[in-house]
Amino acid sequence: MTDSFVHLHVHTEYSMLDGAAKVGALFGEVERLGMPAVAMTDHGNMYGSAEFYRRSKQSGVKPIIGIESYLAPGSRYHKKPVFWGQASQRGSDEYGEGGDVSGAGAYTHMTMLARTATGLRNLFRLSSLASFQGYYRKPRMDRELIAEYADGVMATTGCPSGEVQTRLRLGQHEAALRAASDYRDIFGKENFFLELMDHGLTIERSVREGLLDIAKRLELPLLATNDSHYVTVDQAESHSALLCVQAGKTLDDPNRFKLDGDGYYLKSAAEMRDYWDKEVPGAASNTLLVAERVESYDSVFSEVDRMPRFPLLEGETEDDLLRADVEKYAPTRFPNGLTAEYKERIEIELGVISNMGFPGYFLVVGDLVRWARSQKIAVGPGRGSATGSLVAYILQITDLDPIEHKLIFERFLNPERISPPDIDLDFDERRRGEVMRYTVDKWGEENVAQVITFGTIKTKAAIKDAARVIHGQAGFGIADRISKALPPPIAAKDIPLSGIFDPAHERYAEASEV
Structure with missing residues (x-):
């Protein structure tokens, strides 16, 4: 497997209205590509962990559960914007220079992966406490909190919005070095990596030399990743539409939120190695080393009787x-x-x-x-x-x-x-x-815990969203005509979108043509 690769920066559908990779399809593609493992690193949450783990048990692919966490630029209790550079540096230029703390001064990013069952439990704690204690635009951790729950966790400098990369873009090289050194001390030298990406963005290229320099000075390993937001390359347009749903925009809007660059899918090992083995030898191979070090999570997800116990007198049941x-x-x-x-x-x-x-x-x-x-x-x-x-x-x-x-x-x-x-x-x-x-x-x-539920986009809602995103105001009328042609729901369940195009579906014949 020395010529293989493991994707360690992956957003599933649990990165709400941002990730479009359904867990089942994700594992199906990883199996097809012959990769030994795959990670899940959703934005600021770990909601998909159980489904991800259970689906992995249906395949031979090792699950690596993690999170792309949000980090406060200072204390997690400070709920106001913080900027590290000059006002003129808050937007990056054509060369990728500048670009201050993301979220308008609210947070940076860091990729974290559970190496052990203890590490997974610690990530659950970190994720929850980030919401309880650090929420400001996003659920945020800080150095103090991470240091308390770092056992069993591996981490990277994250995407271009990570703390180290942000410091480098601002020209604050010594501050970037100190940040990397701090996290090396928190996680341990063997558990902290400098993450490298390339989606054709200047903000990625502009910090690469700085990351390579820090790796050399601190003797830290380099790690190649691909910021995956969907499963296959042909889903790029659908993902763009999903981002429009999130932002309430249309595909024709020049100011809509979109991912710049390209290649945000599960690239094959050959694609990843063809680029990274030439650019930064060893960075792709380190993904396999990370995967090998990840231990079983079985004890976290094993069945445990958690039924409440009522106080009893001696001899009473x-x-x-x-x-x-x-x-x-x-x-x-x-x-x-x-x-x-x-x-x-x-x-x-x-x-x-x-x-x-x-x-x-x-x-x-x-x-x-x-x-x-x-x-x-x-x-x-x-x-x-x-x-x-x-x-x-x-x-x-x-x-x-x-x-x-x-x-x-x-x-x-x-x-x-x-x-x-x-x-x-x-x-x-x-x-x-x-x-x-x-x-x-x-x-x-x-x-005592509160339980949440997830609202999923049903057939009619998906049609209405898609019509609005593609056609704007005119889309509402189009969606209405299509919705009225659908079979009526049974027990409050619509026919799935796939069923509309599948002659073998049991309700296919009930739909009308538009």
Whole structure:
């Protein structure tokens, strides 16, 4: 594999409205190119890590999980613009000179890669803390934070907006050297690389000699990368359209945001080596050394029982406590007592909940909902499959009697389909903060997390975005005609765009011609 190459600067679809590389397609292309590994380095987040890892297990390609992080030009707590050069240097000239701190003085860039499972956990911490503590236009880290969580992490100077490159463009060569030296000391000499790119940009070429000089003076390794934002070369135009969606521009707008230069795809090993082996011998080979040093992440993603545990008295079990709660609260739902049908249903549900290891979950959720009700906080009656649980009804988690409404418990918990329970709770949004505060105070800040969801671009939205980006104002009418020709959604799901052009798709015949 000495003539191979590993892409270590890759933006997937999780670089929101910037990266266009779908994870599955990315691995498919890496496999086709015969590369041994590939990295994921999305802008300021690690949202795609789990999908990236799981997809790697379906192939023989080693996953290298990382992040293209944003670094504050000073302290992460300083939330105002910082510039290092003169006012006249804030824009780079035709020779790539000048160009101050990016984001209008808010941040520089750095590529970080998890070398070990510990390093991956540290990157997760860094990514989260950058949002919690350093957010200013983007989630930002700083030297202090990085130094605290550098164990198991490899890093590079990043793209042309990195700190070292920015200093070099401003003519501040000693400051660039000090910055590189600082990060060498933080990560370790063998874990910090000077990153080289070439997409035909003057701002890349103008700093190369400076990076080579620093590499020589500090004895740091050089690393060739390609700033990949999509998978194959033919996706360049589609990626440009995606950037227009992000910026609210059209492709005809001369002032739209676009990637200058070219080649922002997964180039083959031959393409990368043909250039870099001549320009900077060893820089391409170092990508293979980096990949070899990356260890398994299996322990991070292995299944762990994280079900909440309710406080117990000595000799007491969660099963005992859940049964006691059911007996305690049953009279509030059934003041005239329980019929044989209800008693049998309770026993069945308690048996399934116990065997699947979820009694603590019901105890925690029941306590939370009853507290909210006691504080006169409006709670929804319940939705989804959880309304099929009689135990949830008795514990006041839901307000629907599943037997009366003929709801099926097995849709919620089924011993033949092992999956954790999912109870959707609705609280009065005006007092949602009180519910969260109670949860944190009772169970500890380290045990409570908020979950996010991703909004994906559906078929009709994609058509409307594409029509606007290509045709401007006239695109709205075009998109409307196409949207009306689509088959109606089923269960709120549109036909995928690929299905419109695929005669083999089950709903292809339902579409109309425009």
